[in-house]
Amino acid sequence: MKASRNELIALFKQAFEGVGFDFGGYESAADMIVWAEMHGLHSFKSIRNRMPVFEQRKRILAEQLVPVYRENAIIDAKRNSSIVAAGMAFDIAYVRAIHGAVAKVTVINCYDRKLAIKKLVDCANRDVVCLAYWRDGEILHVVHSDTGFCCPEYSQYKLEDVGISECFNEEHQQTLFVICAKDVMGMQEYMANNVPELKGNKTVVISPLKMKLSYTEALTNGIVIDSDFWKELTILGQEVLVESTEQSRMGAGA
């Protein structure tokens, strides 16, 4: 089936509210997921796999995330989705960057890392330059905002091509690296000195233009969603609804 952006945001918001996300948290989650789907990142598929986890672990909320070492800006997402942790990661990277030119935040034990891209775009809108990368098997995924365009570029590198990398460390199998710099020069300098893994041959997965075209297509013709997934989300959202009674009808002006 096809649905509109507003409709899907409302649906996801209600579903996440239903599984215990707070005001602000469920809005952010819905926004990230629908944005990613509209920009061709196939977020529905990954988040659908994650929904039973949310449902079983109600109230696994952001306050349980601990910045393990505030000095080093490491956040332990405790096997949560990036829809919970990425916003904080970019916010911290941003405040550290504007006080010190460049900052890196490491989010360990983080899933659905592709969904963090919306937060990268939001952060870049604060007039800074943002980069995020993560390892998935033998592939390094990289997204950066410095495209001169409204959308970021999403690329991949083969780990075997990139030489020594922090990502090879097993503890970073589920890590999301977030970097924020005040300007392009600062980002380039930092990357040259600190992120050697990005020197290999990249394959552009989704160009900024392709992302923009994908968004326009979704806005113009609607967004495809599996009707069973739609039903699953609807059921989760029913948690926030209150049973109707004669008295409650009076509260609507009957």
Add this chain to the structure above:
Amino acid sequence: MRSATKLIESSLPMRPPEQVMNLSRLGSLHQSRISFMRTLMRKIMREKWVIEPTVFELDEHGYGTVVYTVQAKHNTYSFVLFSNYLNDDERNDRVIAEKWDLTMTLCIGEVNDEQVAKMKENVPKQEAGRANSNMIVLSRGNKSSRNFEYVVNTLAEGHQPLMSKLTQCGYLYRTTAVYGSGKFGMADWAKVKSQCPDFARPFSAEMFSCYMLRHFSVEQAVSLAKIKSPKTAVPMEDKVRRYIGIGNSTGLGMAPYLIRHPKLLSQWMLTRETAVSRVVHLGEVNKDTIGKLENIINKVLQHISETNVPDAIQTKRNENLTSELTQVQKWLLDNALACSDWRSLVEYVETNYSMETQEILNSLLMEIYPSLVDELEEQLCVDERYEIQPNMSLSELKQVIESRYDWALNIDFSQQGAEYFFWYRSEEKMEPRLGQRFIEPGEAKEMPLTVARLVRQCYDRLCVDIEQHSGNDLVAYFLIRESDMNGIVKRIQTMSKDYYGEIQGNLADENMLPLDLLRCKLSFFGVSKFDPKSKLWVRNSMFQGAPILSDIGKPFDDDWYFPIAVNKMP
């Protein structure tokens, strides 16, 4: 788009938000030149839209399918309408209804038979059906049975309906819901705004659908009269057609919109206040403009006298308005010529009369100076982006709350009645409802609409956090420690940059009148003849007095506000 701050810094004095955003004042607003119906009509008339029926297949009972093709300035659209039989006992204006006399949609482009057939499967089901991304509006309407039958019978007998009857009820149909903005699979507002410039203003497509329903309602009545008595039936005269509007029934469901879209509300209020400030400070006072204001007030007085409302409170308000406007006229006679601008009048009215009179006067002053007001209609849209500012220190956030949300901090939530209501969504079509806290179930599922209480909670947590950490610590870290504050912090930080936007009142208070919220939004739509049916829902009239389709292309004075009947009586 200019920001509030720039507007305020650069030019004329604006009324402060504590005055403008008072809930009772918002509940006293009236339609004005920048109301959406007014701006839409100006656009249609200026651009000479061509609107023709391309399908008009109604049976002898008036049931069937009708398609109007709309050639606007930039695009072609289709207004598709299905008329069905409805038992009298099934006719219900509430959102929870499942059948209606009419259902309709406005869509992009021309439609073919196949598309109409597909729509026929879904549009009559409304919320239970599915729309597509070419549809902009989905709506429905119910007959005002007695009025409709009266008009059909009168026309069939060869007479025009009596104005005295139409002043009792000036419409043949009532809309009970008008959906847009991506509901049920329709086109998103972002699409309408970027791809349908003809409707790229707030609620423009929704208003247009109501306008088309108004047109159809008369066409259907005329058609039925002709079928009923082909030899004696007469068409409806244009002056009568113009006096027929479309009814509207608005309930609590509209209220949360204003609270959830504070940036948009701020923009609307800013636009209105800019218009008020311009006309009050820049509008020249002379014999001509004084005469115009006197004439307009006379028209309003007649309009009120022709407004029949059973509600005792509204009747009292209308009586009071009549009395106060009469006194304003006396003031004009005695003082106006000595004034260089309208400040003296506004100050006099603010000192002596009700908010209702103050706000209607503001609307009326706008009518005298189209050149100061009409260009502002382009400023009614806003990019609704709400953002965290993670680099703000906690001391600064605290200061922002104390300075911009002092009204919220001043509410004592320990007082009896201060937390009387809670807002929730019912399982019945997710209808927003108000429940009594501690009495009705559902409090745990309360919607976050009581902004003042959320601000208070945030402020208290912030104060404790500052003690435990430091005022120099940053919001980014506060939101890790207090992540459930994310939503309200985002709102506070965003809205602190806007001048208006927050409704300054306790929306959980026992004495809160939801009707005030409805009235505010309806005034921006441009409705008239408020007819409250309880504290929670109100009937009103749309497009009464507006030009009819055959007026398009003719000279247009844009003077159809506060329509009156007497001089047009057949």
